[in-house]
Amino acid sequence: MRGILAASLLGLSLTVSGLAQAEPVKIGVITTLSGGGAGLGVDMRDAFTLAMKQSGNTDVELIVEDDAQKPELAVQIAEKMIQSDKVDLMTGIIWSNLAMAVVPNTVAQDVIYLSPNAGPSALAGANCNKNYFNVAYQNDNFHEAMGQYANKDYKKTFILAPNYPAGKDSLTGFKRYYKGELAGELYTQVGQTDYAAEIAQIRASGADSVFFFLPGGMGIAFMKQYAQSGVGIPVLGPSFSFSQDVLPAIGDAALGVKNSASWSHDLDNEANKKFVEAFQAEYKRLPSIYAAQSWDTANLILSAMSKASVKDKDAFRAALKAADFQSVRGEFTFNTNNHPIQNIYVREVVKEGDVLTNKIIGTAFEKHGDAYAEQCKM
Amino acid sequence: MSAALLIEQLLNGLQLGVMLFLIAAGLTLIFGVMGLINLAHGSLYMIGAFACAAVAAATGSFWIGLAASLAAAAAAGALMEVVIVRRLYERDHLDQVLATFALILILSEGTRWIFGSFPLYLDIPPLLQGAVPLPGGGQYQLYRLAIIGVGIVVAIGLYLLISRTRLGMRIRAGETDREMIAALGVDIRTLYTVVFALGAALAGLAGAMVGALQSVQVGMGEPALILAFVVIVIGGIGSIKGALVGAVLVGIVDTMGRFLLPKLLALALPASQANMVGAALASMLIYIVMAMILAFKPRGLFAGHG
Numbered sequence: 001m002r003g004i005l006a007a008s009l010l011g012l013s014l015t016v017s018g019l020a021q022a023e024p025v026k027i028g029v030i031t032t033l034s035g036g037g038a039g040l041g042v043d044m045r046d047a048f049t050l051a052m053k054q055s056g057n058t059d060v061e062l063i064v065e066d067d068a069q070k071p072e073l074a075v076q077i078a079e080k081m082i083q084s085d086k087v088d089l090m091t092g093i094i095w096s097n098l099a100m101a102v103v104p105n106t107v108a109q110d111v112i113y114l115s116p117n118a119g120p121s122a123l124a125g126a127n128c129n130k131n132y133f134n135v136a137y138q139n140d141n142f143h144e145a146m147g148q149y150a151n152k153d154y155k156k157t158f159i160l161a162p163n164y165p166a167g168k169d170s171l172t173g174f175k176r177y178y179k180g181e182l183a184g185e186l187y188t189q190v191g192q193t194d195y196a197a198e199i200a201q202i203r204a205s206g207a208d209s210v211f212f213f214l215p216g217g218m219g220i221a222f223m224k225q226y227a228q229s230g231v232g233i234p235v236l237g238p239s240f241s242f243s244q245d246v247l248p249a250i251g252d253a254a255l256g257v258k259n260s261a262s263w264s265h266d267l268d269n270e271a272n273k274k275f276v277e278a279f280q281a282e283y284k285r286l287p288s289i290y291a292a293q294s295w296d297t298a299n300l301i302l303s304a305m306s307k308a309s310v311k312d313k314d315a316f317r318a319a320l321k322a323a324d325f326q327s328v329r330g331e332f333t334f335n336t337n338n339h340p341i342q343n344i345y346v347r348e349v350v351k352e353g354d355v356l357t358n359k360i361i362g363t364a365f366e367k368h369g370d371a372y373a374e375q376c377k378m
Numbered sequence: 379m380s381a382a383l384l385i386e387q388l389l390n391g392l393q394l395g396v397m398l399f400l401i402a403a404g405l406t407l408i409f410g411v412m413g414l415i416n417l418a419h420g421s422l423y424m425i426g427a428f429a430c431a432a433v434a435a436a437t438g439s440f441w442i443g444l445a446a447s448l449a450a451a452a453a454a455g456a457l458m459e460v461v462i463v464r465r466l467y468e469r470d471h472l473d474q475v476l477a478t479f480a481l482i483l484i485l486s487e488g489t490r491w492i493f494g495s496f497p498l499y500l501d502i503p504p505l506l507q508g509a510v511p512l513p514g515g516g517q518y519q520l521y522r523l524a525i526i527g528v529g530i531v532v533a534i535g536l537y538l539l540i541s542r543t544r545l546g547m548r549i550r551a552g553e554t555d556r557e558m559i560a561a562l563g564v565d566i567r568t569l570y571t572v573v574f575a576l577g578a579a580l581a582g583l584a585g586a587m588v589g590a591l592q593s594v595q596v597g598m599g600e601p602a603l604i605l606a607f608v609v610i611v612i613g614g615i616g617s618i619k620g621a622l623v624g625a626v627l628v629g630i631v632d633t634m635g636r637f638l639l640p641k642l643l644a645l646a647l648p649a650s651q652a653n654m655v656g657a658a659l660a661s662m663l664i665y666i667v668m669a670m671i672l673a674f675k676p677r678g679l680f681a682g683h684g
Contacts, residue, residue, distance in 0.1 A: 034487065036597040038495040163657045185650060186640070187657035191601055193592040196390035196522065197633045204383045220497055221592030228502060228591070229519055230509055249497035249593050 024059045025310045027301065028081035030074055030102065031092035033066035036191070036217045039245040040094045040290045041066070044116055047275075047291035048091070050282055051298035059305070063087060069094075071101035078102045082111055088310040089114065091297055094290065096120040096139060096166035107131035110313065112320070116297040117290055119339065120165045121172070125372035128337040133320055135297040137262055138339045138370035139166050140173030142238035145260035145344040145364035146211055147177035150236055155180040157236070158207035160198060162214060163187040170213035170238070176371065183207030188214070195222045199229045209233055215240040220249045227253030234258075239358070242349050244288035247356040254349045254356060262340070263292045263329045264347050264360045271326035286357060292328050299325045335369045337376035344368050382516030387637050388630065389512075393522045395629025396529025400584035401602055402609040402621040403536060404577025410616030411552045411573050412467055415474050418458065418481035419581055419606065420599025426451040426582025427589035427598060428489055431500040440503035444586050451582020452575040459574035464567070482600070490596050497595040500586075525587055532580065533622055540618065549573060553616065608664055612671050614678030623679055628664050635663035 029048060032041035045064055052060050063085055067074040074093065081087045090106055091114040093099045099118035106113050107129040119138040123129070150157055159174055159182060161167035167187060175182075183205040186198055202210055210233055214222050219241030226235065239261030242254055265276050265286055275295050279287040287295075303325035308315035321334050333341045344365045347358040405419045429450035434443030458481065466474045502521045509517040540546035548569055551559040560566045585599070592598070609628050613620025640656030647655065671679065 033495075034490070034596075036593075036595050038490070038596065039497065042495045163654065163661070168654070185653050187653050188636075189657065189661045193588070193598070193601065194390075194394055196393065196519075197387055197636045200383060200386045200390060201637065204380065217497060217593040217595050217598070220595075224501070224593075225591055228507065228521065230517070245496055246593075249499045249595075251499050251501060 024061060025089065025301075025305060026061045026063065026085065026087045028078070028085060028087035028090040029062055029064045029092035030067050030077050030081070030090065030098075031064070032069045032094050033064075034068050037069045037094065037215075040117075040216065040288070041092075043245055043288045043291040044092060044094060044294040046283055047279060047287060047294040048116070048298045050278060051295050051302070054278060055299075055302050057302060057305070064092075067093070067098060069098070071098050074098045074102050075105070078106055082106065082109055087111065089301060091116055091301075092294075093118055096169070097164050099123070100165060103132055104129075112313070112317065114297050114301065114320075116294040118166065119370075121169045121372055122165065124337055124339055124370055125375035126377070128372075128376035128378055130317060130338070130378055132338060133300075133334070134339045135300055136293040136340070137342075138372065139169035140176065141262070141344060141368060141370060142240075142260045143170045143173030143211075143213060144177045144371075145346065145368070146236050146238060146258075147174040148364050149258065149260065149346050149362075150174075150209060150211065151177070151179050154209040154234075154236075156183045156207050157181075157209045157211050158183040158185075158202050158205050158233075159211045160184075160186040160188060160214075161212065162190045162192070162218060164190050166215075167213060174211055188218075190218075192218060193221045195225050196229075198222075199226055199231060202226075202233070203229070203231050207233055209236060211236045213238055213240065216246070220246050223250045223253050223257075239289050239347065242347075242358060243290070244286045244357065245290070247349065251356070252351075255351065257349045258361070259347050259349070259358070260344055260364055261289055261347055261358070262342050262344055263289050264345060264358050265292075266359055267328070267330065267345070269328070269330050272328040272330075275328045286355070296325070296327050296329065296332070299327075331367070335373045336378065337370070337373040338378075339370050339373065341367050341369045380514065380516075382512055382514035385512055385514060386516050386518060387633055389518055389522070389526070391630030391633035392626060393526050393529075393629070394633055395626035396526050397584055397588055397625075398602075398605055398609050398629055399529055399622050399625035400532060400580050400587075401606040402613070402625050403532070403618055404580045405603075405606050406610040406613070406616055406618060406621045407549075408574060408577045409610070410618075411549055412570055413556075414463065414467060415471050415478070416463070416577075417475060417478040417603065418485065419577070420603030421482050421485040422451045422455055422458075422578040422581040422599075423585035423588075423602055424489065424596070424599040425454050425485070426585030427500070427594045428493060428498065428585075429582065430586035430589055431498040431594040432493070434500055435498070440501075440590070443500070444583070447582045447586035448579050451585070452579040454582075455578020456571055456575040458578075459571045463574065464570070467570075486596050493596075495596070497593040500589045500594050502590040521590070528583075528587065532583075536618055545569075545572070605664075608668050610678075612668050612678055614675075614681040617678070617680040620678055620680035627667070631667050632660075632664050635660040639663070 065077045094117045096118040112131045115134040119134045124138045161170040239259045242259045304319035307319040345360045346362045348361045350359045426447040430443035430447035433446035506521040609624040613624030639660045640653045643652035643656045
């Protein structure tokens with residue numbers, strides 16, 4: 001499962017390379033390509049390599065490795081990439097617990113890390129770092145948006161999430177904006193596949209709505225069992241359990257569910273149209289939000305490369321922070337803690353033809369930052 | 379907390395236990411008869427789920443998918459036994475663990491090659507959708523009741539097979555004295571393949587039934603395998619009766635722990651903290667129970683021969 005993808009081989013044109021005197025940039029990509037979470041990592045990797053390929057930039061070398069969703073393995077790969085491959089930049093990690101294991105040690109060694117997905121709160125506040133850029137979101141963001149959205153219709157929400165850093169950030173984020181009463185609050189096990197016990201409690205709680213954050217296979221299991229149980233109370237969630245990688249497996253049970261995200265494939269801007277078209281043409285499937293964030297990460301890197309040499313760290317960091325690229329999410333800037341300021345939308349799961357997908361139905365927040373930026377002294 | 383909720387949770391525990399029994403029965407049978415630790419048993423469970431999802435998607439019928447899952451898992455099991463596992467009986471447990479661990483990796487990546495990295499769709503059949511009323515005003519999902527029913531039928535079937543049939547007699551003889559039964563002229567090689575395929579088919583059946591409840595994806599077998607090992611260690615390795623008792627015990631302890639521990643802790647702690655600590659404790663509970671049982675009965679509740 002280890003592969004060295006030299007992007008330089010992909011760009012065939014030798015003619016262009018004479019123009020810029022750019023240093024070659026080595027990028028280490030650690031992501032989940034095997035095991036239950038592989039769908040997310042595959043989308044991440046595919047979008048990233050496609051963006052690099054489309055740019056025609058021949059000065060990028062990608063080193064892609066599989067972390068199998070195991071923190072200890074991710075740490076080993078990161079050490080290897082820093083010590084022996086001597087990468088200039090690192091990116092790719094999907095899961096917050098893996099990011100917590102890898103990022104602090106990586107940025108301490110003056111390697112720049114760009115997160116295409118995970119945004120644990122512990123890295124956004126007092127422990128922020130000039131070498132850590134989060135191109136996706138701070139973990140709380142989408143959940144905050146759902147808390148805000150729930151205020152409109154619901155007074156008594158039952159909330160649940162897995163017992164790990166992103167799960168705790170999730171419920172914290174939801175509660176930060178939600179004004180109603182909680183019918184119940186539950187932490188489930190990471191990787192749990194049977195939710196009968198939790199669903200029985202939801203039924204008995206008298207809740208008027210359910211908010212849950214269960215990424216990957218956990219969300220598929222929960223949604224199917226929830227639909228089968230016939231509880232029937234409206235479901236809310238962040239986009240992770242309703243993104244393009246899992247919708248086909250949930251099936252019609254997901255129809256009509258409202259979920260929050262910074263991106264959707266129908267978001268109306270030039271960069272996004274180009275991205276969705278290119279991704280579909282190359283891989284014959286709709287991109288997920290993981291692919292969108294990863295596409296943005298690649299384009300952010302490319303924009304910085306055109307402005308500064310990666311060997312001049314200060315200049316390169318400044319070029320990254322300027323975020324001078326066409327984001328598929330529309331307007332995108334970095335906050336003081338190197339986390340995004342962006343719009344968060346509410347989407348609804350719909351059927352286009354016989355493909356389940358999301359459609360934007362509203363905006364929960366405009367130019368939304370995160371709650372931890374103030375604590376960041378950079 | 380109402381009586382209906384309590385009954386519902388007990389049924390949930392029983393259903394989880396029955397599911398675990400289907401996986402653990404094959405695992406313990408294979409260990410009891412052949413003395414083999416088969417880590418790849420979870421992969422057979424995964425094969426059952428994928429076969430059911432793929433065939434159900436192609437034919438539109440869950441029932442044909444279910445039959446396909448039994449056939450596919452049994453065939454995969456038989457093939458595995460003849461090609462690889464057969465060479466491992468005479469070797470020590472470390473070699474068996476290494477070889478069958480390699481099989482997990484091969485089967486997982488092989489499945490990914492064929493079906494891709496994204497989870498497949500499988501839903502419960504229309505016949506079993508809906509719920510039945512419970513005493514006390516609650517409801518219980520029909521499909522989960524059906525799983526409990528299947529588990530009970532399999533448990534009775536296995537009991538009859540082992541205690542009443544010629545095949546069962548040979549299995550028991552194989553458990554007691556492998557060399558002697560071979561010396562008496564029983565075709566032990568075929569017997570082993572049949573037992574292996576039977577265990578595999580049960581795991582495949584479990585995979586197909588669970589596949590309709592959760593996501594059918596690569597790597598789904600390993601968490602189930604770990605629980606199945608807990609079950610057979612509690613029940614006594616090699617004992618089918620032990621597997622049944624152990625499975626129901628693990629299912630009920632796990633479900634009730636998840637349900638009741640946060641509520642108990644909430645009496646002493648603030649709600650948010652009680653939920654977090656309760657969830658963490660609940661995830662450890664079955665291992666604590668296993669440790670306690672092993673402290674008093676080091677060979678499990680119903681230690682077999684061997």
